[in-house]
Amino acid sequence: MTANKILNSLYKVTKQVIKGLTLKERAEAVAKLCVEELNLKLCWIGKKQKDGSVSVFVQYPPEHPYPGKIKVRWDESEYGSGPTGKAIRFKTYQVLQDIESSQYKLWLSTAKKYGFKSSASFPIIADGEVFGALNLYANKKNFFNSKIIEAFVSFSEILGIAFRNALFFEQSIDRLNKITALRNIDLSIISSFDIRVIYDVFINAAVNLLNIDAVSILIFDEATQELYFKVKEAY
Structure with missing residues (x-):
């Protein structure tokens, strides 16, 4: 995927994020366009909970069973050892170019059923506070090249600001x-x-x-x- 394709796709997503007034509307627009514009298999936004768990805030496709079949946490438990948990806990992106790794062992068998080959998780942060994480899944290994990672790091920062503003509005x-x-x-x-x-x-x-x-x-x-x-x- 070319750099121009990535930037154009995220530009479309950003425009939709700005349009929405509620937090839910903005999150749903992000998940849908990430999948449709970047040819991803799944996107879900996990919300950080005070008890250390991560709940599914929105997902696209909405009927995809994967997010509902896995347990994810952001604390230091074994279920916090995956990309989502670490992205939230350490406030930095986590990328698995090949999900067949020890880091993904708790979720590997389920992920393989749905054709996932690589994944990435980007923390959604505003004013130093972590809302949650943007989780992406592709059906190709090494999908998340340096250009995609760089673009999503910047995009997740914009997302944090957009979510904060929507939350203030609500x-x-x-x-x-x-x-x-x-x-x-x-x-x-x-x-x-x-x-x-x-x-x-x-x-x-x-x-x-x-x-x-x-x-x-x-x-x-x-x-x-x-x-x-x-x-x-x-x-």
């Missing part, structure tokens, strides 16, 4: 929804002495703006207690 919307919900409850308390009206506003705000399940409200779990006492105090 967090801002979430905070705005919470403020709006509490403001609506306050206004209902001020403007009405009918407890039924206040209760209706409370239910609507909790379910539609705070994303609390209606069942949780009925059983009065911890997720609703704080909001309840806010209403009670104001009332």
Whole structure:
């Protein structure tokens, strides 16, 4: 694959990443275009979890069974010894030009079923924090030449910034929804002495703006207690 082909492909991916507003939309665009533009067999983005595990955030093709059949971690356990775990833990890319190596022994038999011959994992980092890793699989050995690696190192840096911005956007919307919900409850308390009206506003705000399940409200779990006492105090 020529350098121009690689750059043109990643340019297309970058344009799609910038277009998306949500983190999920951006991640899905990346996975799809990496496979379609670079003739890869599979791309999945793993999300770093606090317990040391790596979850599948998005993948393309969406129906490919491989990500769901493997266990991956980023800690120092044996399941953290593969490319994905090391990319996240050491914050640097990991490339296996031939997956038939000791580093890939835990996943080798499964990977061979789907025709994988080489793989690469690039950490997604923003402001020093690792979100996860971009994982790529090809049906050829030595697929990830120096040009591809260099391009994806730069691309993963752009990806980190794009993901950070999308995450900030989602967090801002979430905070705005919470403020709006509490403001609506306050206004209902001020403007009405009918407890039924206040209760209706409370239910609507909790379910539609705070994303609390209606069942949780009925059983009065911890997720609703704080909001309840806010209403009670104001009332």
